[in-house]
Amino acid sequence: MSKATAGTETAVESDRAVLRTDGVTKRFGGLTAVSDVNVEIHRGEIVGLIGPNGAGKSTLFNCITGTLTPDEGQVYLQGEDVTDWPEHKIARAGLGRMFQETRVFGDMTVRKNLLLAAQEGGADVGNLLRRPDDSLLARTDELLDYVDLAGLADTRAGRMSFGQQKLLEFAMELMSEPEILLMDEPAGGINPSMLENLIDYIRNANEDEETTIFLIEHNMDFVMEIADRIYVLAHGERIAEGTPEEIQNDQTVLDAYLGRE
């Protein structure tokens, strides 16, 4: 294989990587929460991140989103080094995030929550000082219909149940149309029937809106069903990577979950 083709191939390969971390390490005092972790998420994938409690999953997420700055290593978003960018700038660049403890703006109406999420026009002052236009309002109605919250558009978001807030948070992410969506335990604390819906919503977002998804999950059935690939963290280190089948049969993973070193 000639050098030229090899070069193009690498370029294509890195183009496909919406998100890539290169040796990310984060220490808190003497504790290394995340140690030299490489992950690579390609366009259109749903990738799971699992691991026992305290494995460093949320810390890795925080390093990627810019909430924390890694001590070592780089984070690349669509090929661009965003390691030292502030959190809001990384978000603007196309990274969406859903929190573990569902977070919506409780004292604002459901519709305002959604309008706020729209990235259209971004932080441009002129745009922010105009009232939301009709196309934006139409889009909020459409999304509320989609997640079955249509009747609650003018209700305060904080009045809704936990599950409904989760759906709203998800709709907000759809509204902002991120390149990649990081979800921290999307299945946590919701009932089985809603979980079925959530799986459909995530699949649809992935297929129809072409949103790439990277999710932390403790619910094994859920993550094995939805993920194309899975990374496993334990004690801050990446101990395995592979398809759900491979992970389920991986001895190191089983040991980690059973507490064996």
Add this chain to the structure above:
Amino acid sequence: MSTSDEDSRGALRSILPPEAVDRFLDTCNDHGWLLLGLGTVAAVSLPVLGLEAGYFMTVITEMFLFAILALSWDIVGGQTGYPSFGNMAFFGIGAYTTAILTKDFAFAFPVAFVLAGVAAVAIAAVIGAVVLRLRGHYFAIATLGVLLAAQQVSRILDITGGASGKILLQTPSGETFYFLFLAVLVVEMGVVYYLSSTRFGFVLNAIRDDEEKATAMGFNTTYYKTAAWMLAALFTGFAGGAYSLFNTFIDPQTAYNGAWNVELIAMALLGGSGTVAGPVIGAFGLHTIIEIVESYAVGWQLVLLGGAVIVTVIGFPNGVVGTLREYASEMDYYKHGGMAATNDDAEVSSDE
């Protein structure tokens, strides 16, 4: 909950159905410009119909003044969730700006008045960049520090007249101030009302509800907080700029009045913070009560103020407008397909 309590709540509901209150609030919200216009016409017509300069005109002018201060506080304290105890710093800066410029530099009052707003905004930009990094209690304490420091500076400097202050004899008529304060208030209400329907206003509310989430959504919150803080300083500076001449006297105590700072917060909370009408209603109401107490029981107004704050915070934390709104929308959730919540919303409703 006792039965009699249930009964009285039931009685209240039949006399004043939440749906009617809801409709009323919606109407007010949809026709904000009309209401603001009507209010302006009513206020303008008072002097036209024969209200003359004197006690009552002064009292009403002061009501406008406090409404400006309360509404300005609320832009940052209520809408954005950053309770400032230092807003009066911008008032003092505005007050001294007009006092010095008109007296020592022979500026015309209108020019000095505009510069008072400009000075307040400029200083707010600098201070805001520092104190707005803090949250909650720390922010409140830091802003109080700003107020005390500003007061001390005006005591030390010569140009401010030191501790004895400045006497201003060449001042416009009382009627001028009536219209000036009214105009500032109307413009400010218009601005806040307009902003509350834009995404800029939404971002401020989002910062109040969950700043970290707002950041994670791509908003540079420092930028929005500083903008809100400067907007508040602009109107507070205007109010101060007009006040020094209105009062014909300014000294560190009146310019940076800590008691007023508490008063304007009480007004915003009492009326309903985070709304446009709330702080204005609170200012009009509380100032009227304070005037009455001052006339009949001199010296008790601060005691009353303290009492009003405690009662408000315990009984009506949402203020007049907020409580009405809550009452009006209490069944909203269940009417619009929120029934799923009857199973699992215990956790949600308990923290409301």
